Amino acid sequence: MSERGVGEGLADLGPARAGELLRLLRxxxxxxxxxxxxxxxxxxxxxxxxxxxxxxxxxxxxxxxxxxxxxxxxxxxxxxxxxxxxxxxxxxxxxxxxxxxxxxxxxxxxxxxxxxxxxxxxxxxxxxxxxxxxxxxxxxxxxxxxxxxxxxxxxxxxxxxxxxxxxxxxxxxxxxxxxxxxxxxxxxxxxxxxxxxxxxxxxxxxxxxxxxxxxxxxxxxxxxxxxxxxxxxxxxxxxxxxxxxxxxxxxxxxxxxxxxxxxxxxxxxxxxxxxxxxxxxxxxxxxxxxxxxxxxxxxxxxxxxxxxxxxxxxxxxxxxxxxxxxxxxxxxxxxxxxxxxxTPSGVVAGPAARELPPGPIAVDLHDVSVAYGDNPPALRDLTIGIDPGEHVAVVGETGSGKSTFARLLTRQLAARQGRVLLGGVPIGQVSDLSFQRRVAIVPQDPFLFDASIADNILAGVRGDARALDEIVDSLGLRAWIETLADGLDTRVGVRGARLSAGERQLVALARTALVDPDLLVLDEATSGVDPATDVRVQHALGALTVGRTTVSIAHRMVTAEHADRILVFDHGQVVQNGPHGELVARPGRYAELHTVWVGHTLAGGPVPSPRDESAPRGCDERRGPTSTVRNDRSTP
Incomplete structure (x- = not known):
């Protein structure tokens, strides 16, 4: 049995550093x-x-x-x-x-x-x-x-x-x-x-x-x-x-x-x-x-x-x-x-910290590689550019590096080599306060506190009842809220156990919308949603992605079809890059994935559209017309 008592990842305070521990105590x-x-x-x-x-x-x-x-x-x-x-x-x-x-x-x-x-x-x-x-x-x-x-x-x-x-x-x-x-x-x-x-x-x-x-x-x-x-x-x-x-x-x-x-x-x-x-x-x-x-x-x-x-x-x-x-x-x-x-703090603050520029945030990766510990790289030699306000879908098989890419953009992982820039600022230099206010992620399984729906939406944000009502209405969640016995005061239980997977996503989307980020990362946010709630989730997603840079880790191709551009990942690299119409028309990894998905969709029924098709493509309801020009700096 080992007698060495230091938890993995925590500071090693051995006998030789007892003085440091006492100084820390004082x-x-x-x-x-x-x-x-x-x-x-x-x-x-x-x-x-x-x-x-x-x-x-x-x-x-x-x-x-x-x-x-x-x-x-x-x-x-x-x-x-x-x-x-x-x-x-x-x-x-x-x-x-x-x-x-x-x-x-x-x-x-x-x-x-x-x-x-x-x-x-x-x-x-x-x-x-x-x-x-x-x-x-x-x-x-x-x-x-x-x-x-x-x-x-x-x-x-x-x-x-x-x-x-x-x-x-x-x-x-x-x-x-x-x-x-x-x-x-x-x-x-x-x-x-x-x-x-x-x-x-x-x-x-x-x-x-x-x-x-x-x-x-x-x-x-x-x-x-x-x-x-x-x-x-x-x-x-x-x-x-x-x-x-x-x-x-x-x-x-x-x-x-x-x-x-x-x-x-x-x-x-x-x-x-x-x-x-x-x-x-x-x-x-x-x-x-x-x-x-x-x-x-x-x-x-x-x-x-x-x-x-x-x-x-x-x-x-x-x-x-x-x-x-x-x-x-x-x-x-x-x-x-x-x-x-x-244990060293990971907070980025002080004179060396920098603020993100206003407006939708551009994303630039230059020769970036990411690995988990001593394992082989999960992402290798990525050079990608995402324009401000662009909606990019990331597709690929399980293990291709999609979620790793999402973690990289949200500072849950650090690049082992290369540069990651948000709005031209190195991601490691962005102050925590600016990052928290401007960048948000909606994971596959969002965490909810054992509190009411209103408390979960307002968690970490200075908001009042008026702001809460505006968010609920803008995302089209009012009809769902009214079906609940206590409305916004409904308690969700431990980790949101009293709600379905789709309902938990709705709460997480409302919470994110209240933060009003300029870079939104959706990590397969609809992968576990039941069909009955899927229409509401898709409508909320459509409203949430308008006017902000969005990266959607797409589990279903319906998300990719309505994105401005698609990045196809395979074994930690981007093997295809372009809009849906171009990628599906030529042989390649995306066409294969899309064909398989269409076959399952036809067998299981229609999949709702992620946003209202009556709205013209490229129209930003908050900030006006958006550019549909594809970033020619991206990997071909």
């Missing part, structure tokens, strides 16, 4: 790192308040109880008063420390979650496609929950105990450095060994967090895909996958037990040695001090105080040993969340 969550001096002071006061008890016991014994005199009662009362005051002070400091750390930690984790979500939205599409969504969700939920659990269950106690252990060690040394030296040497050796074990445990807990993330992904798919599982009778296969994921997680958890148990065993041995040595040697030297140097002699009160201080030294050390697993689990979760923030 930058992103200043509330957690500010005021550390006060936090340390409160921990010292809380720890020192506990240590007052052994000192008051020594004072009461040596100056009163063991040597009675007229002022014994006053001595004892004074010692008890000081001890009580120290205990109260320690309690107040501990309460303040708990409140301070809890509030700051929860504030910091909430900020970390919010910043993590924001950074996820900024990750480049190409990198984001390699990241399992369940892993990203796990990093910002269960991984950070491990930090919360640790802080609430022992984080503050660990801090106070560390301060208490340091103060107790100093006092033991002050009472008798001869007794303290072996004890501190054993404790130091234990801490050194623990540090080595800590590195192993940390790596293994990182693997545990990754296995938990993978398990959540498998369970999530089994739940969301329950309809497919039941309808196909694959319950056994689904359960086997879940069982395997659960077993891998359990195995990773068990893998952490060996170093943890080793650490606990070594801790018990070292702690037992420290306690036994100080008790036996201290009592021996105190009761038989004639045989030892006078400097080793301890009074009865000092001996009792020494024995109590051993408890105050050993107990925190023992808790530190026992909490190693919780500490490393929290550190692993925190590191995985920080890796999200450390």
């Amino acid at each position: 930058t992103t969550t200043p509330v957690l790192t500010s005021g550390l001096t006060l936090t340390a002071l409160l921990a010292l006061v809380a720890g020192a308040g506990r240590i007052v008890t052994p000192l008051t016991v020594q004072y009461a014994l040596d100056h009163g109880l063991l040597h009675p005199h007229p002022g014994t009662a006053d001595v004892v009362l004074r010692a008890v008063g000081i001890g009580a005051a120290g205990t109260v002070l320690a309690a107040l400091a501990s309460w303040w420390l708990n409140r301070r750390i809890f509030r700051r930690t929860e504030t910091a984790l909430a900020q970390l979650r919010a910043d993590g979500v924001a950074r996820i939205h900024e990750i480049q599409f190409e990198r984001f496609g390699r990241l399992p969504s369940a892993d990203l969700v796990s990093r910002l939920t269960s991984d950070l929950d491990a930090v919360t659990t640790f802080v609430q269950n022992g984080g503050v106690l660990l801090l106070v105990n560390a301060a208490q252990m340091v103060i107790a060690a100093l006092l033991i040394t002050a009472y008798s450095w001869q007794l303290a030296l072996p004890a501190l040497a054993a404790a130091t050796l234990l801490l050194v060994v623990m540090r080595r074990i800590q590195a192993v445990v940390g790596r293994r807990f990182t693997v545990v967090r990754e296995r938990v993330s993978a398990m959540q992904s498998v369970i999530g798919e089994a739940v969301t895909g329950i309809g497919v599982v039941r309808s196909t009778g694959t319950e056994r296969r689904s359960r086997a996958a879940m069982d395997a994921a659960v077993e891998e997680t359990a195995a990773a958890q068990r893998h952490t037990l060996v170093p943890l148990h080793t650490n606990t065993a070594l801790g018990e041995v070292a702690i037992s040695f420290i306690t036994a040595f100080i008790v036996v040697a201290g009592v021996r030297w105190s009761t038989d001090h004639a045989r030892w140097e006078p400097a080793l002699h301890l009074s009865a009160g000092e001996l009792v105080a020494m024995l109590l201080l051993v408890t105050f030294f050993v107990r925190p050390l023992q808790q530190l040993v026992q909490m190693l697993g919780e500490v490393q689990n929290a550190v692993a979760g925190w590191r995985r969340a920080m890796e999200v923030l450390a």
Whole structure:
């Protein structure tokens, strides 16, 4: 089992870059790192308040109880008063420390979650496609929950105990450095060994967090895909996958037990040695001090105080040993969340970013090649020009590169070589804000939020009811909306499950129309539409494509027939380029595809036209006449 715990595509923050992670922590969550001096002071006061008890016991014994005199009662009362005051002070400091750390930690984790979500939205599409969504969700939920659990269950106690252990060690040394030296040497050796074990445990807990993330992904798919599982009778296969994921997680958890148990065993041995040595040697030297140097002699009160201080030294050390697993689990979760923030942002902004020119956007590709990872190029040596306001259809068999071309134009993929220009501006230099306002894609399966139709149409756009009504009417969707029980207030369900595929497309088209882009990419937007809704979708598409540069990834040839120009893709290259009338009239790939499509169409019934044929070709209802001149810069 691998112990390397960095998610694919995220920043690799190994031990050598721990300083970078801490700097990022100070930058992103200043509330957690500010005021550390006060936090340390409160921990010292809380720890020192506990240590007052052994000192008051020594004072009461040596100056009163063991040597009675007229002022014994006053001595004892004074010692008890000081001890009580120290205990109260320690309690107040501990309460303040708990409140301070809890509030700051929860504030910091909430900020970390919010910043993590924001950074996820900024990750480049190409990198984001390699990241399992369940892993990203796990990093910002269960991984950070491990930090919360640790802080609430022992984080503050660990801090106070560390301060208490340091103060107790100093006092033991002050009472008798001869007794303290072996004890501190054993404790130091234990801490050194623990540090080595800590590195192993940390790596293994990182693997545990990754296995938990993978398990959540498998369970999530089994739940969301329950309809497919039941309808196909694959319950056994689904359960086997879940069982395997659960077993891998359990195995990773068990893998952490060996170093943890080793650490606990070594801790018990070292702690037992420290306690036994100080008790036996201290009592021996105190009761038989004639045989030892006078400097080793301890009074009865000092001996009792020494024995109590051993408890105050050993107990925190023992808790530190026992909490190693919780500490490393929290550190692993925190590191995985920080890796999200450390992932480079793909946002294009600032002085170097450029705006797209006004009006319909021209598209120019020069010797462009695109590949997915280390795979062979999906697009090769493309040189294509699309005029402003032109409607271009892209056709080809499955795997020919059509959808890759759509992803390239919408910055979901970056060219490995060559230049992609939008309106004369390199696509990588276009500011995010300009790109979002001017370029839009309608995918095959649009994503809808679990909200109303109106909310989905208005998502991400500043619009009001009037703008919404205008869009619905302009796309001819009013008749469909009126058939719904709640009209525009109809809830669509998770991912739009309460709507048909065609109805989801209608909502997506209305949402895109409200954005009013100048470059529209339709990625087979009608491929899954049922016949009953197809007429509405085609009418909406016809209205939406008017007056803007449009690239339609055509699944059906009816879209290609009514486009200004057609690009025929085959094995990642454009093999034909021209209008429908020219391409269908001469032998070639397009004529073959069209012939096959016509045969299926005649067998299955007529296919509605994508726009009203009564409107003259080349007429732009928004911007006036459009050019029908074919781009002679394109691949022949």
